[in-house]
Amino acid sequence: MPWYYWIALIALAVCLAGFAWHFLRLVRLGKPKDHSRPAGKPAAGIVYSFTAGMNPVNKESAFLHLPTYTAGVIFHIASFVSLLVFILFLFGIQPQPVLSNVLAFIAAAGAVSGLAMLIKRIADKKLRILSSPDDYFSNAIVSLFQALTALVLVTGQYVPAWMLVSALLLLYMPVGKLKHAIYFFAARYHLGLFYGWRNVWPPPKA
């Protein structure tokens, strides 16, 4: 196995260990103890939180910002696809040409979306106030990873560069803002638990 595969493999192991640490910490700390009497069903609240509670029709962050929201969705789908392709490559599995082109298209669309969001972050004053180097770097490294994934899938070249960028991304994931990959699910869980307990979620039918 070439040296850059080894680097990527080690980075993947470090990344998984980092995420395992975050996950186990969340599990160990557990959920809050609530002494109030529940008015609703916490389990139903959690289900709602992960389903209809994320429906873009109900969220101003989605329907008032459709271009950004759409770019975000594409960006995230492309991230998962690119990671999948990367892991397959790492273990010597390469997709068939037709599938490869589809995956390349998705990854490329993600890279374009990522670039667009990066430009927005630089251009929008209120986002500049909010942003740290972590935000710019995270956006850029994921977009570059997606772009290289597409390039590798189409040309079959640039694998060393792709593996090194992937390694950098994987090493950074558990320590920068990209760790929201795990905290996102915890946030939805806690929100569902909280609102489910109080009978806020699921909302009453009109």
Added chain:
Amino acid sequence: MEKPTREQIQAGLEVLRNLQDSKLITHLNSCVHCGLCAESCLYYLTTRDGSLIPANKVEMVSSIYRRYCTLTGKVMPKLVNARKLDEVTITEMVDKLYGACTMCARCVRHCSIGVDIEYVVRTGREMLARMGYVPESLQATVDAALETGNNMAIPDEDFLDTIEWMEEEMQDELEDPEAKIPINKEKSDVLYTLNPREPKFFPLSISAMAKIFHVAGENWTLSTRMYDVTNYAYFTGNPEHGKVIAGRMLEEVKRVGANKLVLAECGHGARASRWEGPNYAGEAYPDTVTSVEQIAAYLRDGRIKTDPSLTPERVTLHDPCNLVRGGGIMKEQRYIMQHVASDFAEMTPHGMDNFCCGGGGGQLAMSEYNERRIQIAEIKAEQIRKTGAGIVVTPCHNCVDQLSQINHTYRLNVQIKTIAEVVADALVTE
């Protein structure tokens, strides 16, 4: 601002270090700085000040967390904007977390991730409270409650005079000398609480609720020992003070022996007692409901009857944030409206998406932020104006206060009433 001492800094950081569960670190690690919460916040919508968007309030707290509690923040603070907790940060925290957030949680509902922004703001307030940086005006409200038993420091004698006066008013109105406002009555089924604004400024709401209880044939009482439904320690962020106030309420319910605690029309009071109170006190309260739920139950059970034609004017409803988004009570007030208003118009948006009146989060108690509070109320004023209503009903005395000021400033020319008042107006007594 004076430079904080080492002890103050440590006291503030202890809030972030002393984790009770996974909720705090979850929400401090989740915000992705997308900024899409901006348009859900009335502070940003009315000022267009990018520093006031909800994500920036989360960032105030999470940046300190990163600086002191994460490896990246300790090693490379500039990379992840990990901030030191110093006088500059504290000054900004006070302004943003106390002075520029009503804790309405509208942003939480619309957050693309699901960050409980209000919870993070409250955590930031707790840090400031432990360091001794609560705005004086807000702390004075808590101090009054701790020292006198009610947040307006109303002496017992004045309170009893007001109750006696309202009892006479009710007796005259009902032409029934047996109609009473019971005080400290033992073996009552219901212990009813008040917002101290009622005896102080809006006593007619007491007689309105008393009239409803009387017509419903309820076995109820008020207590002179503890009638204050509010707990402003929820807004200052001081859990010790919250515990004292919540503990008093629990103790009084037990002493009276009531099997139900009915909470006055007060959004934050309902939240502080129904949901936060048991957690402050460390044990469950007995059956606790809001007066909105109680009145709706009376109507449903046929214990009171109303005539909507007695209220011919168009009526609209303002949903208090803590009652709706923070407490899940949305249908009951609308059920009541069906029974008391012949011409009812909803605001747009309403219910879970309703905008805060601008007086929440302790804003009404903090005179230093008055100008900002009135400015952000522009959204609510426009919502009301568009309904064409002559009466605005809200089950919250805090909202009544803020809406009254909006009414004056934005020349809305409407009447502001509580639910009990409109129900009492429409009550059929024979």
